[in-house]
Amino acid sequence: QVQLVESGGGSVEVGGSLTLSCAASGDTSEKVCLAWFRQAPGQAREGLTTSYISPYGRSEYYADSVKGRWTTSPGITKTSIRLRMTDLQPGDAAMYYCAARRGRCGGMTADEYDFWGQGTQVTVTS
Numbered sequence: 001q002v003q004l005v006e007s008g009g010g011s012v013e014v015g016g017s018l019t020l021s022c023a024a025s026g027d028t029s030e031k032v033c034l035a036w037f038r039q040a041p042g043q044a045r046e047g048l049t050t051s052y053i054s055p056y057g058r059s060e061y062y063a064d065s066v067k068g069r070w071t072t073s074p075g076i077t078k079t080s081i082r083l084r085m086t087d088l089q090p091g092d093a094a095m096y097y098c099a100a101r102r103g104r105c106g107g108m109t110a111d112e113y114d115f116w117g118q119g120t121q122v123t124v125t126s
């Protein structure tokens with residue numbers, strides 16, 4: 001089992017920035033792919049980024065909706081990652097989830113990921 005805890009959500013003005021963190025624990029001895037998803041009310045869960053827990057490398061994928069605005073990076077512990085979100089827009093308001101799967105990062109559909117955190121809310125005000 002892999003347990004995931006997200007943090008860092010909150011309320012920010014349009015154009016502002018936030019950094020989310022995802023801490024993984026449990027059985028992380030082998031390669032684990034972490035992904036960020038978001039879901040706004042009434043909408044499907046959208047895949048945003050993928051990356052590996054150290055030491056297996058950095059981000060492999062960014063969705064077009066966030067490419068150039070957001071970046072992932074290693075977190076403060078070996079089994080954590082961060083998502084730096086800049087130039088936040090009203091359309092970015094959603095619940096943000098960290099998800100994990102064992103092995104290589106694959107696609108960006110929710111059913112490819114076996115472990116999920118509880119989510120952290122991001123609100124963007126104008």
